[in-house]
Amino acid sequence: MDKRIRFFILVFIIVSIFSILVLSLLGTVGQKYLVGSKYDSRAHRSMVSVKRGNIYDRNDRLINYSVFDGEKYIRQYNYPSLYSHLIGYVDYKYGASGLEGLYNGTLQGSSQVSDWTKLLNKVNNFKSGEHLKLTVDHDLQKRSMQLMGNYKGAIIITNPDNGDVLAYYSNGKFDERKLEEAISSEDSVMLDRVSDGKYSPGSVYKIISAINILNNTDNLDYDDKGSIDIGDGSVSNYGKMIYGKTDLHKALVHSLNTYFAEKGSPYTDSLIRLTEDINKIIQKATGGKYAFSIKKGNNEFKNGILQIGQGEITASPMTINLTTQAIYNGGYFYSPRYVDYIITNDFKFSRKQNKSKFKLPIEKWQADYIKDAMYDVVKVGTASGYGIGENCGGKTGTAQLPGKKYNYWFTGFVSGEKPMIITIVVENIDEMGYNIPVSIFKSLLEQNK
Numbered sequence: 001m002d003k004r005i006r007f008f009i010l011v012f013i014i015v016s017i018f019s020i021l022v023l024s025l026l027g028t029v030g031q032k033y034l035v036g037s038k039y040d041s042r043a044h045r046s047m048v049s050v051k052r053g054n055i056y057d058r059n060d061r062l063i064n065y066s067v068f069d070g071e072k073y074i075r076q077y078n079y080p081s082l083y084s085h086l087i088g089y090v091d092y093k094y095g096a097s098g099l100e101g102l103y104n105g106t107l108q109g110s111s112q113v114s115d116w117t118k119l120l121n122k123v124n125n126f127k128s129g130e131h132l133k134l135t136v137d138h139d140l141q142k143r144s145m146q147l148m149g150n151y152k153g154a155i156i157i158t159n160p161d162n163g164d165v166l167a168y169y170s171n172g173k174f175d176e177r178k179l180e181e182a183i184s185s186e187d188s189v190m191l192d193r194v195s196d197g198k199y200s201p202g203s204v205y206k207i208i209s210a211i212n213i214l215n216n217t218d219n220l221d222y223d224d225k226g227s228i229d230i231g232d233g234s235v236s237n238y239g240k241m242i243y244g245k246t247d248l249h250k251a252l253v254h255s256l257n258t259y260f261a262e263k264g265s266p267y268t269d270s271l272i273r274l275t276e277d278i279n280k281i282i283q284k285a286t287g288g289k290y291a292f293s294i295k296k297g298n299n300e301f302k303n304g305i306l307q308i309g310q311g312e313i314t315a316s317p318m319t320i321n322l323t324t325q326a327i328y329n330g331g332y333f334y335s336p337r338y339v340d341y342i343i344t345n346d347f348k349f350s351r352k353q354n355k356s357k358f359k360l361p362i363e364k365w366q367a368d369y370i371k372d373a374m375y376d377v378v379k380v381g382t383a384s385g386y387g388i389g390e391n392c393g394g395k396t397g398t399a400q401l402p403g404k405k406y407n408y409w410f411t412g413f414v415s416g417e418k419p420m421i422i423t424i425v426v427e428n429i430d431e432m433g434y435n436i437p438v439s440i441f442k443s444l445l446e447q448n449k
Contacts (some may be wrong), residue, residue: 049073053107053129055087055099057138058164059166063087064100079138080146080175086136086168086338089176094183099132099338106130106342114351117344118342118410127365128386133341133350135164140444144169147440153407153426154193154317157444160325160419163334167444170194195289198314199425202399203255204409205309205369207327208278209264210252212271217263220248228258231300231311235308238398252373253260253381255396264307265300271307272296277361282319285335285358290431291319309399321423322410323360324395328369328413330364331358374412383410383438389445396438405430407433410437414445 051073055064064087066073071336075090077083088098096104105111109129117130137201144155148171159168163404172189174182182189191197213220226242228235235257237243243256251259264271272294297303305311318336325333334355374393377383382396394412401407411423422444424437 005050043142050108050110050367051128052090053109053131053343053345055107055132055134056167057134057136057141058166059138060133061138061218063134063138066086075176077176079142080177081173082141082169083136084173084176085170085194086165087134087206089179091179094179099400100136103132103339103342107132109345114194114342114344114349116349120345128345130345131343131347132339133343135159135166135337135340136168137166140167143167143444145171145173147443148426151426151436152193152428153424154197155440155444156194156317156321156423158321158325158334158336158421160328160333160413160421163337164340165336165338166420168194168338170197172245179348191428193317193425195286195316195318197316198290199316199407199409199427200399200401201309201313201315201320201396202407203257203309204320204395204397204411205315205409206252206260206307206397207257207323207395208275209260209307209309210370210373211247211362211366212267212274213248213260213263214369215274216267216270220263222246222251222256222259222263224251224256224258226258228262230261230265230304231302233301233304235304249369249373249376252395253376260307261304265304268296268303269307273312274361278323279319281358282322285322285333285356286318289318290316309397317423317425320409321421324411324413324423325369325421326360326362327374328415330367331362332359334358365398371413378412383412386438386442388438388442389414392445394438401428406438410441412441420444 041178049072052066054062056062062084064076065076067076086098088096088100090096090100095101106113107129109117109127113130140157144167148155148169152171155167155169158165170193172187174189224243224246226240228236237257243250243254246256246259275292275294282291283289293314297306297311302311306313322333334357337353337355339353341352343350371393374395377394378388378392383394392412392414394410397409405428407425407427408429409425414420422441424440426436
């Protein structure tokens with residue numbers, strides 16, 4: 001009996017010690033990661049009891065702020081719907097999304113703030129958050145919305161020198177003040193098409209297909225006949241145009257489906273590995289955001305159309321933008337940088353947010369080869385005739401959907417004193433032609449002058 005009592009006492013002591021350790025960890029380490037996060041119910045309550053910090057664009061234009069109505073703080077949106085996917089919303093019931101959620105602890109002063117803000121809140125017996133100064137240019141963001149009009153799709157503009165996100169627009173959009181209506185909508189307005197849109201990339205994927213061909217063969221010559229039979233199907237150029245003697249450069253410039261389907265098919269396994277490697281790097285750079293999804297086809301025809309961005313492959317506009325940035329930079333890109341500075345409540349101190357550099361499995365000579373072809377796309381290729389400047393390059397893309405619908409892409413760059421990488425997709429269009437995103441690209445250039 002004494003042995004049993006001693007055993008139960010020992011078990012009780014061990015369980016008690018373990019419970020104390022668990023509670024201690026939850027109160028220290030756990031609190032560090034939970035308090036101030038968008039998943040903490042206490043954080044939801046503090047969203048109306050704390051004066052959240054302001055959010056400004058790169059030129060100090062006020063976008064979001066909080067006002068006190070006598071009982072609680074209410075978040076104000078100077079530009080409803082314009083930043084709904086990038087900056088997001090703040091709501092007592094639904095929490096916070098976008099940058100409002102990512103920087104929730106900073107904005108409400110509960111975590112991830114400077115010692116100076118902690119001291120001010122303690123001295124003043126009042127909790128207020130720090131402010132965000134974004135990298136986004138409000139005028140470019142507004143122009144993106146105007147140019148997209150009623151087209152569903154996305155526009156993402158980045159600076160290749162540092163990763164600054166200059167515009168981030170997803171359409172459909174929602175009004176942050178009418179969340180119940182947006183959440184119950186069947187029109188996919190809550191979907192962030194920039195980072196989470198799963199689009200068939202069409203011919204913009206030929207940028208990666210070209211890298212794969214360069215990795216596997218020195219024989220870049222080809223005799224184009226406008227159409228080829230491959231497996232149990234056929235692949236044709238747009239309008240079944242015949243280009244005769246050609247090479248990879250010309251195939252990129254004029255977007256020859258036949259060239260990529262025939263020259264790339266023998267190296268399908270290599271293409272999948274390359275895409276998956278790029279996918280891993282971009283996901284790491286974007287915090288696990290959606291990038292590429294690719295799957296090898298079960299027959300020759302499906303593997304042929306995979307080379308031209310059709311079939312078992314999807315990509316997000318952000319992924320295509322960062323890949324284009326790597327082409328422009330000679331193989332590397334910067335992770336998207338949304339916040340330039342975090343500023344204390346009294347505007348006396350600020351903390352600049354760092355940039356991170358990532359290398360894709362693309363050699364500089366390969367990037368330069370494709371970059372040169374992208375310049376010619378604008379000069380004499382599929383994007384010529386629109387009056388786009390000499391300092392620009394790009395790649396058009398058309399992805400055919402069921403029911404004779406199309407997604408149209410353009411991803412390109414602007415070199416010079418104000419370099420930009422611009423990626424545009426418009427979805428579910430019922431007329432043939434990629435002039436819509438090319439025209440949007442040109443208009444955005446005029447806005448940036």
